Amino acid sequence: MARDQSDLLQGTLELLVLKTLSLEPMHGWGISQRIQQMSREVLHVTQGSLYPALQRMKTRGWIASEWRTTEHNRRGRYYSLTAAGRRELARERSQWERASRAVNWVLGWTGGAA
Amino acid sequence: MRWLAGLRERVRALFFKAREDADMDAELREHLELQALENERRGMSPREARRQAAISFGGIEQVREEVREARGVMLLEEWAGDVRYALRALRRNPGFTAVALLTLALGIGANAAMFSIVNGILLRPLPYADPHELVLLYQSNPRSGELQGRISYQDLEDWQARARSLASLAGYASVPTILTGHGDPLEVEMSYVTEGFFDVLGAPVARGRPLLSEDYRLKRRAAVISDALWRNVLGGDPGVVGSSVLLRGEPYLVVGVMPASLRHPTPETDVWIPQSLVQPNMFANGMPRRGDRYLRAVARLSAGADAGRAQQELTALSGKLADTYPESNADWSAAAVVPLRTSIVGDVDRALVIVLGVVGFILLIGCANLANLLLARGTARQREIAVRVALGAGRRRIVRQLLTESLVLAFLGGALGVLLSYWGVQTILALSADTLPRVEDVRLDARVLGFGLLLAAATGLLFGLVPALRMAHADPQHDLRGGRGTVGAEGGRLRGALVVAEVALAVLLVIGAGLMARSFLALRSVDAGFNPERVLTVAMQLNLAGVPPEEMAQFLVQRREEILHRVRELPGVEQAGMINVFPLREDGAFSMEYTRAGAGATPGEPGVHADTRYVDPGYLRTMGIPLLRGEHLPTTLAPGALVPVLMSESAARQLWPGEDPLGRLINVQWGESIVIGIVGDVRQTGLDEAPVPAVYFPQLVAPRLLATLVVRSAGDPTALAAPIRQVIREIDPNQPIRSTMPLRDVMAESIAQDRFFTLLFAVFGGLALVLAAVGIYGVLAYAVRQRTQEIGVRMALGARPYDVLRMTAGTGLKLVGIGVVIGTGAALALTRVLASQLYGVTPTDPLTFAAAIAFLGAVALLATCVPARRATRVAPMVALRLE
Numbered sequence: 001m002a003r004d005q006s007d008l009l010q011g012t013l014e015l016l017v018l019k020t021l022s023l024e025p026m027h028g029w030g031i032s033q034r035i036q037q038m039s040r041e042v043l044h045v046t047q048g049s050l051y052p053a054l055q056r057m058k059t060r061g062w063i064a065s066e067w068r069t070t071e072h073n074r075r076g077r078y079y080s081l082t083a084a085g086r087r088e089l090a091r092e093r094s095q096w097e098r099a100s101r102a103v104n105w106v107l108g109w110t111g112g113a114a
Numbered sequence: 115m116r117w118l119a120g121l122r123e124r125v126r127a128l129f130f131k132a133r134e135d136a137d138m139d140a141e142l143r144e145h146l147e148l149q150a151l152e153n154e155r156r157g158m159s160p161r162e163a164r165r166q167a168a169i170s171f172g173g174i175e176q177v178r179e180e181v182r183e184a185r186g187v188m189l190l191e192e193w194a195g196d197v198r199y200a201l202r203a204l205r206r207n208p209g210f211t212a213v214a215l216l217t218l219a220l221g222i223g224a225n226a227a228m229f230s231i232v233n234g235i236l237l238r239p240l241p242y243a244d245p246h247e248l249v250l251l252y253q254s255n256p257r258s259g260e261l262q263g264r265i266s267y268q269d270l271e272d273w274q275a276r277a278r279s280l281a282s283l284a285g286y287a288s289v290p291t292i293l294t295g296h297g298d299p300l301e302v303e304m305s306y307v308t309e310g311f312f313d314v315l316g317a318p319v320a321r322g323r324p325l326l327s328e329d330y331r332l333k334r335r336a337a338v339i340s341d342a343l344w345r346n347v348l349g350g351d352p353g354v355v356g357s358s359v360l361l362r363g364e365p366y367l368v369v370g371v372m373p374a375s376l377r378h379p380t381p382e383t384d385v386w387i388p389q390s391l392v393q394p395n396m397f398a399n400g401m402p403r404r405g406d407r408y409l410r411a412v413a414r415l416s417a418g419a420d421a422g423r424a425q426q427e428l429t430a431l432s433g434k435l436a437d438t439y440p441e442s443n444a445d446w447s448a449a450a451v452v453p454l455r456t457s458i459v460g461d462v463d464r465a466l467v468i469v470l471g472v473v474g475f476i477l478l479i480g481c482a483n484l485a486n487l488l489l490a491r492g493t494a495r496q497r498e499i500a501v502r503v504a505l506g507a508g509r510r511r512i513v514r515q516l517l518t519e520s521l522v523l524a525f526l527g528g529a530l531g532v533l534l535s536y537w538g539v540q541t542i543l544a545l546s547a548d549t550l551p552r553v554e555d556v557r558l559d560a561r562v563l564g565f566g567l568l569l570a571a572a573t574g575l576l577f578g579l580v581p582a583l584r585m586a587h588a589d590p591q592h593d594l595r596g597g598r599g600t601v602g603a604e605g606g607r608l609r610g611a612l613v614v615a616e617v618a619l620a621v622l623l624v625i626g627a628g629l630m631a632r633s634f635l636a637l638r639s640v641d642a643g644f645n646p647e648r649v650l651t652v653a654m655q656l657n658l659a660g661v662p663p664e665e666m667a668q669f670l671v672q673r674r675e676e677i678l679h680r681v682r683e684l685p686g687v688e689q690a691g692m693i694n695v696f697p698l699r700e701d702g703a704f705s706m707e708y709t710r711a712g713a714g715a716t717p718g719e720p721g722v723h724a725d726t727r728y729v730d731p732g733y734l735r736t737m738g739i740p741l742l743r744g745e746h747l748p749t750t751l752a753p754g755a756l757v758p759v760l761m762s763e764s765a766a767r768q769l770w771p772g773e774d775p776l777g778r779l780i781n782v783q784w785g786e787s788i789v790i791g792i793v794g795d796v797r798q799t800g801l802d803e804a805p806v807p808a809v810y811f812p813q814l815v816a817p818r819l820l821a822t823l824v825v826r827s828a829g830d831p832t833a834l835a836a837p838i839r840q841v842i843r844e845i846d847p848n849q850p851i852r853s854t855m856p857l858r859d860v861m862a863e864s865i866a867q868d869r870f871f872t873l874l875f876a877v878f879g880g881l882a883l884v885l886a887a888v889g890i891y892g893v894l895a896y897a898v899r900q901r902t903q904e905i906g907v908r909m910a911l912g913a914r915p916y917d918v919l920r921m922t923a924g925t926g927l928k929l930v931g932i933g934v935v936i937g938t939g940a941a942l943a944l945t946r947v948l949a950s951q952l953y954g955v956t957p958t959d960p961l962t963f964a965a966a967i968a969f970l971g972a973v974a975l976l977a978t979c980v981p982a983r984r985a986t987r988v989a990p991m992v993a994l995r996l997e
Contacts, residue, residue, distance in 0.1 A: 028141060029148040047145060048177045051138075055184035067137075070144075072151070077141045 013045065013053050015096055018081065018089040021063060025080035027070065028054060054079060062088050138181055146171060193518070200519040204526075210491060211523070214484055218527020220881065221480035222573065223534030224473040226566045230539045232466050233565075234556030240455055241375035241555070243316025244414075249421050250457050251283065251411040253432060254448035258707050258723055261450050265411055267389070268404040269435055269443070270308070273411075279419035279427045284311035285389065285409035288379050290655045290820075294848050295360040296347050301655055301850040304361065304385040306392050312338075314414050315378055322355035322370030329369070330390045337366040341374040343384040361385065363659025363848075374554075379410060381554070393663070405442035412454065425451040458551050465871050465951055472626065472878050475619045477569070479882055481577040482616040483889040486609050488520070488581035490896045499585055512586040520578020521571065528570025532563065542874070549867035580608070609893050610929050617933025617974065618940060620886035624970050625941040627872075627879030628962040629948055629955060634872040636954030637865050643796035643805055644697075645738030648688075649857035650831035651696055652823040652838055657849045670817030673845075678730060680841045681825060686834055689826045691733030694818035697798040698864040703727075708809060710769055711786045712779035721781075722768040724761075724807040725798045728818050734760070734793055734810070736824045744776045744791030747812045757782070757815050758790040765807030766792050784815070801865055802953045824857070831856045871951060883970060887977040894926045895981040906990040915986035922985045926978035934967055 020026065020034050031054075032045040057063045062085035070076040081089070146167050153163035171177075204211045239245045252262040253269065265273075270285045277283070284307060291304040312324045320341065329336040337359065339348075348354055358365040366387065377383070389409075392402060402408065415424060428449035436447040492499075499512060536558055543553055661669045674692055681690045695703045709721030731747045742763060751757065759780070766775035766789065779786045795805035827834050835854040842849050855863075862869070898905070905918055945957040955962065 027144070027148075029145045033152070047142070047171050048173070048180060051142070051177055052180040052184040055181045059185065072148075074144065074147070075140070076144050076148075077137065 012096065013049060014057060015089070015092045016043070016045075017050075017053060017057065018062065018085055018092065021079055021081045022086065022089055025078045027076035027078050029076075031079070057085070060088075061085075134185065135178075135182075138178060142171075142174060142177065196515050196518040197522055199515065200522040203519055204523065207491070210487060214487060214523055215527050215530060217480040217483055217885065218524060218570075218573065219530035219534050221473075221477035222528045222531030222566060222569055223538055224531075224878065224881070225470075225477055225569055226532050226535035226562060227538030227542060228466075228470045228473045229565045230535060230558060230562045231542060231550070231556050232470055233559070233561055235459060235466060235550060235552045236463050237561070238552075238555050238559075240458070241377075245455065246453075247281070247415045248315065248454040249413050249415060249424060250452050250454055251280075251413050251424075251428065252450040252452070253407065253446050254429075254450050255445045256448050257445045260705075260723075261448075262452075263446065264407040265409050266404050266407050266442070267308070267402055267409060269407075269432075269446075270409055270411055272435060273428060273431055276431055277424070277427055279416055279424040280413045281416045282310060282314045283411055283413035284308045284314045285411045286311060286379055286386075287389070287392070287408050287410065288383060290852075291361050291385070292363075292655065292657050292659065292848065292850055293343075293347070293359060293361055293384075294363065294659070299657070299848045299850040300347065301852050302343065302361075302384040303380060303382045304387060305379055305383050306389045307386050308389040308409070311386065311412075312372075312376075314412055315376065316414075317372065317376045317378075319370035320373040322368070324370055325386070325388055330388045333388070333390050335364065335366045335391065336369045336388060337361070338370040338372055338386045339368055340372055340376070340384045344371045359385075360659075361387075362657075377554075378412065403442070404439055407446070413451075421451045421453050425449060460551060461950075462550060462867070464947075468947060468951070469871065469874050469878070472623060472875065475623055476878055476882050476885065477573065479616040479619050479885045479889070481573060482612040482619075483885060483892065484520075484523075484577040485581055486612050486889060486893055488577065489584070489609055490892070492581050492585040493900075496585065503586075509586045513582045516582035516585060517575070517578050520582065521574035524570045524574030524578070525567075528566050528573070531570075532558075532566040535562075535566070545873055546870045547863075547866045549870055584608070606897065609896075613890055613893050613926075613929045614933040614936065616886045616889045617930050617970070618937035620882045621934050621937025621967065621970055622941045622944060623875075623879045623882040625938075625963055625966040626945060626948060627875040628966040629945060629952060629957065629959060630872040630875040632955045632959065632962050633952040634865070634868050637801055637868055640797070640801050640954070642697075642801060642861065643739060643794050644857075646857040646861055648827050648829070648831050649736065650825045650827060650834050650838070650854060651857055651860055652825070652835075652842075652854045653696065653699070653852040654821055654823075654842070654849065655819050655852065656821055657846055658819070659848060667817050670819070671814055674730065674813060674817070674821060676845055677821075677823065677842060678732065680845065681823060681838055682732075684834065684837050684841065686828050686837075687825055688828055689732060689736040691736040691824050692730045692813065693733050693822050693824065694728040694813065694820045696822040696824075696860070697796055698800060698860055699822075703798070705806070706809075708765075708769070708780045708782065710778070711781045715779075722765050722807050724765045724809040727798075727808065727810050728813040728816060729810050730813050733824060736826050737796075739796055740794040742792045742794060744789075746791060747810070751812060751814050756786060756788040757784070758812065759787045760791045760793050760810040761789050762795045762805070762808040763792055764795050764805065765809060768807060780809075782811075787811075801861060802868070868951075868953070883973055886970075887973050890926060890930065890974055890977040891980060893929075894922065894978055895984070897925065898922055898981045898985045901985075902988055905985050905988045906992070909988060910990040918986045918988070919982050923978050923982035926982065927975070930971065930974040930978065934971065938963065938967065 016035050017031055020031050020038070023034075026034065028047075028050060032047070032050055035043055035045050054063065054065075058065060058079075062082060063079045064082050065077050065079050067075055068078045146164075149167035149170065150160075150163045153166050154160055158166060240248070242248060251265070251273070253265040254261040255263055264287075265285065267285065270283070273280070274283050286305045286307040288303055288305045290301050293300045293302045307325070309325070309327060309330050312319070318324075319338065322338075325336060325338060328334065339354075339359070344350060344354055348357075348359075351357070354368055354371060356368065358367050360366075366385075372386070392408075413424070415421070428451060429447075432443070432449045433447045436443040436445075502512060503509070539556060539558070543550070543556065546553070656670055656673055658666055658669070678690055678692055681687060703725065705723050705725045707721045707723050709715065709719060729747070731749055734741065734746065741760075744760075747758060747760060756779070759782075761769075761775065769775065769780070770778060775789050775792060778789050780789065793810070796808065797803060797805050798808060799806055823838070825831070825834055825838065832854075838854065839851060842851060901922075905913075905922075908921075909918065941963065942958055949957045
């Protein structure tokens, strides 16, 4: 996987995971596949950052995990959003939107007084 | 709650480390598998798919480490490391650890034990539904001062109909009765209860049914019995409901069994029967009238009402009743309402809380000792810590490490203490000799365990924080160079202050114990007004089973005479007499107002409230109550003549101050009586209460059910117990005997609660003294060791052993002196709280203060001299070579 994407992911990985889990409970591999798919193959989540992130979010009480049988009839650890996680998603999302709006303004700046 | 989830996650991480790791591995393996499957789906060969998956995953070990770190294991592992380190340090110093654990176990154990007792008696709710709503009701007679009087059935019905502040109320009257047919005849306490009694308390029956309206209306002989009676006397027979029991020789149908938690009106009550069964012979005119105040009452407050409001309302209602029925109610124009809890707990709450404070002080003394030990040990560890600081350990880190050690110690000590408290509670309750209420509710519950835990944490911080901070802020450079001196001086001041504090606390506690002891001795040697030597008391309630109501009075007179006659014939009996209710025993005692009659008396003038007792002529002689003037009661009453009475000196003085009372008349229930003799005053109501005026009637005029036989023996009074029981059994095999007890024991029993609290104070005062002595000894022994070199130099320069002794002991005695001064000041300010517990001694009794200070001073001197003497034996050469 290309390393140049990991910088972008660092700050926003948790937001992406929260968003992904808001759709349905998923196991780790599923999360990384889904993010890849939803970002139209632009974002690749490395396992080295995904699993520690999942553990951190669990410790903060945003997500919960349980062992379940997967669609391939195997056992997988499924993560799901808690109520606190849902609140966190809303908070991070509005933060992200504000930040990206601001970045766009900066990039769209053509000079001169407003 | 998020922090809670996080904490749970961390604790899980710590305790289920292996499982968490296995889970993580399984999860990562699963990820690889899925990736491989996905790769296969995209057309790779299985081998290639697997290889690519592994490559894309990256270093699996690194991922695992990162996940572990995210789990927060590091912080907790560090902490677990601190705990392990602390445990190792404690193991390395078994002497220190043993002393510290013993101190903590004793201190926390004493506190947990006292708290268990306070929790059971004062804090736990009563075992009834919404117990805070329950109150006791009394009718009050402001004129006579009888504020907690009984109430008649008629008045109670009026209260029930009109009082809005009460949701429900019920009356009851307890009488001792005799149960036969199950082994030896048994005296049991029975309560006539009005309809709804159990509903007011919110107490459902455990078996069968409560008393129903028909039981009352049809005057059915139906009985609800106690759990204790059912289990202990009726053998726990499951078919008990529907069976019958013999009470006073009459069969009663057992309709229900109450749970053990129902303890009203008294914990001893065994039988509850309908109030409509009250026997006509209990009253002057057959059935009870409005003037017959024989009921106690319990009530449940309405929502929003409190005892104060209920009292106002009932007082207003009583006032109206007094206006409407002046004949029976004129003086009973007020009411009193007391929360049930207050009434049950009584006056022990203050004493218990004081003792709880005392054990708290003991723990503080223990903390001072431990802080001292830690400070001393800290000096020894100074270099170890200096090395760690020099190597870059932060001060916070070191404080945390040292505090962890204290906390580990405190929690170990706390655990031992709670174990110890279980045994302590048993001991304390055994010492209390049944003088504490609600001991059934004393147990080791979650609240006690929580208290122990909290106490351990607080203790650990208290004795650990200051030493930890001091050690962490030591100067590493200085310590690494092996320096001495300055640290010692400052540390010495701190240790000195701790010694002063614990001596002050010990002085306070020893003075408290001294005051209690003096008070108890005063109480024990009080002149009760009678001579208790070689007197045996035999208490009973005469058995009336099978006696027709119209013959009961005659029967009681004859039965009393018969028992007295037979007992007087026993060998070894010098004198014998009988009284209805024995002094110092409360149940059944009553007082009445007596006014002057005959010439010189004005109608409506106030009389004297006198304790009223019914006796045979032998009673006063047997008891050694002196006849001061006039003559004793006669053995027979002349028909038609005035009933003769004896009066105590104080009663006569109040009625006829400065006049001759002999031959004077007083108004009594049945007309007038003539005073034929004046006798000495007796402490009827309690050894700690002043003698009350008393009137003695001949038992012939109003035969009572209750009887206490008093017998003066030629030798050991207990030797007479068996023959007297035999005589009574011969007279009536169904006659139970409540107790046979030497009069000395009756007196001891009446002050058992004082004895108990005095004992507690003595034990805890002694503990405080020992702990303080250990503290003084420890500090001085340490100081001597520190100054061995200096002492050696001084001796080498010509100091005599006496000078060394003075120097070292002087330091110790100065500290003790300051502590004694502070402690005495504190005692002067604080012993006031003991005032209500003291008899015959003021809270600032100079003699007690002096004795306590002298005693503590002697102990302190001893604790000082042992290490000081060791200092004088220092061999200069050895001391100088130490360096």
